[in-house]
Amino acid sequence: MLRRLTIRDFVLVDRLDLEFGPGFGALTGETGAGKSILLDALSLLLGDRADSAMVRAGCERAEISGAFDFAPAGPVASWLAENGLEPEEELLVRRIVESGGRSRGFVNGTPVAASQLKALGELIADIHGQHAHQALLRNDAQRELLDAHAGVGALVAQVAAAWRAWQAAKRELEAAQAQHDALAREREMLEWQLGEAKLLAFEPGHWLQTTLDHQRLSHAAGLIEGAGAALGALDEAEPAIAAEVERLAVRLAELGKIDPQLASIAELVEGAGIQLGEAVVALRRYRDRLDLDPEALGECERRIAAVTQFARKYRVSPDEIPALVADWSERLARIERATDVDALAAAEAAGAKAYGECAERLSERRRLGAQQLGLRVTEAMQELAMAGGRFAIALTPLPGGSVHGAEAVEFLVAANPHQEPRPLAKVASGGELSRIGLSIQVIASEAQAVPTLVFDEVDVGIGGRVAEVVGRRLHELGRRCQVLCVTHLPQVAARADWQWQISKEVREGASYSQVRVLDAEARVEEIARMLGGERITDTTRNHAAEMLAGEAPEPA
Missing domain, CATH: 3.40.50.300 (P-loop containing nucleotide triphosphate hydrolases)
Structure with missing residues (x-):
């Protein structure tokens, strides 16, 4: 408190x-x-x-x-x-x-x-x-008061969730039925596009290798000529650079025995000679593998042209092709689900059944709560200068139900004996409304576990x-x-x-x-x-x- x-x-x-x-x-x-x-x-x-x-x-x-x-x-x-x-x-x-x-x-x-x-x-x-009494004239306030008295707050939330799930399934079914032809055309187009992408067989790793191969093959003659010239200068010319460096290393090593200051320089030159020798071996291996291959070059060019044409057609870059294909696949999957009318109808029927069962449980609790609240408010009216008056709650079935349940809730009152109860908003005077409203609020509050009640x-x-x-x-x-x-x-x-x-x-x-x-x-x-x-x-x-x-x- x-x-x-x-x-x-x-x-x-x-x-x-x-x-x-x-x-x-x-x-x-x-x-x-x-x-x-x-x-x-x-x-x-x-x-x-x-x-x-x-x-x-x-x-x-x-x-x-x-x-x-x-x-x-x-x-x-x-x-x-x-x-x-x-x-x-x-x-x-x-x-x-x-x-x-x-x-x-x-x-x-x-x-x-x-x-x-x-x-x-x-x-x-x-x-x-x-203004709590005036609020009692609204049907939504009446329903909330009844639900509070009946203690069905959790069940009301379950009914609302079941209703929303059912309505969502119903909308999907209706959309599938209404858009069947348009969705069928879109599905056919997506299937064709995905078939085209499958033939292209585009993979980012392969695409990178293709562009590298094309660059190498299209410049093969220049690469062969350049590698041969370098190999000739290093190892095949007279004198060859590699042989001259090796002789210089030997000469400096001998001189280093006379003056130790040259020993470290001799080591550097010797190291350079070793690296030049390794370069000669690598160049020879590269030149021997490299070959003019017009057929391989043509295949690379055809592959690049196909990918470029596909990307230009759908206004993406080659790197964006995988994301585009993924979007098509996801959209096709959604369309296939949306056009499976039998599955959607089954889902809609299951949603309707789940809602109906949940709403029926709520209706039963409401019927019991309405009887109890009606009797208690009627008893209170006898003490509040409304002898012979009666209070009742009408639960009117709603065709198809609603998010709030399968019935409308309406408070009815008969202020005098021998009168049939009529809607509270139509028959209660200001004073009667105050008395009835206070009774309802007090009785409804008794059913709740709230430790502090405030009446303004x-x-x-x-x-x-x-x-x-x-x-x-x-x-x-x-x-x-x-x-x-x-x-x-x-x-x-x-x-x-x-x-x-x-x-x-x-x-x-x-x-x-x-x-x-x-x-x-x-x-x-x-x-x-x-x-x-x-x-x-x-x-x-x-x-x-x-x-x-x-x-x-x-x-x-």
Whole structure:
């Protein structure tokens, strides 16, 4: 649950350090004092979209930090492990929003993306905003609430994945059927091109050797003449260079016996003579192997012409031919798969079957969840001044199904006895919608494992005995988890285990929200203010004290 919340320079808040307790806590105060700002800060901390308008005027950045308790073996611990984050004794979450709009998030000191904060936030807190009742009029919100109550989140994801796989297989089959002739023509062309490439038998290593052979053969006469001239000068001329160097080496060696300074020079000349001898042997071997071979030269030229013509035809360089052939082969393989209508039809049928089986499991869970939620909300309606009213959930089959399952979900309500349930959006008044919506939210929240529930003025439009029932329901919910509620109703606030008063003050022309933790005496004053408005009398104080003690008569 939430233990601490620190807020710096957020909207109207300059600096707040808040300590939260267990149970049901009420946040009260005058209209416009900034009660919802605290919940906005918590929402931002847990992944809501950041906006530069959240930074208090004149400040460079806003910063929200929160500390949460969590079970060592629970969902939060698993999330930390999955995201490579080290667990600490507490879960520390921090969000910074700069005046330029850029935001950063941290979990246990490690930077994380906003999407990660949002995923983590869904495990920590369930926040019901001011317009939660109006959201109930949307069919997608109704479906999500039913699924949350039925605990089928994993199954919903499986159905969505099965639907997408089925639809992809269906599109491939339809494309193959619609493009059969065009694909057949393209396949024929690719097969011809690959046949042409096969006849060319182009290999990068062979191509390099062919170009080297061509260079050698086309210059064979010059190579033979040059090698012969060098061999003649070195070994066959009179005098030959190699023989002269050998004689000089012998002469210098004899002189070196007289003057040792010539000995090292003699060694150098002797080495040169040895290398010249090796060069003579190598040149002779090269000249003997080298031959004028017009036939081999012609074959090289024909090979080079074929490769060059092929490359020019398909507008690539010879070095790019292997990549081009690989692309053709891959495209042909795709076309062959795409034109195998029997295989595609089998894949589409398998996808439809997998989706149908998965969707049927979801439908069965939804039917059971709809019955349970309908009964519980109907029971709650009897306590909320809607005696005889009924709540039901219609599951209407969708031909062909959808990514969300095989049925549409719609909330139905009958506000009075003997009326047939009709769509919630058509029959519920504002007050009835508030009562029904709050019941659904509380009941759906009970089915979830989220440790902190937040209600932001969700009791708008109710009062009197109904407000007393709502307060009692939230108090009971607070025994199971931490509940935070922004409220204007004294009947709700009086049922809280602890209460804060939010106020706004003006300092040096700027407005600031302040939070005051109320003790028992201060709670009497605040409940009296909520009962009597600006003029607080002993009567309203006595009434407030009775409400806090649980002894006040139900207001009319």
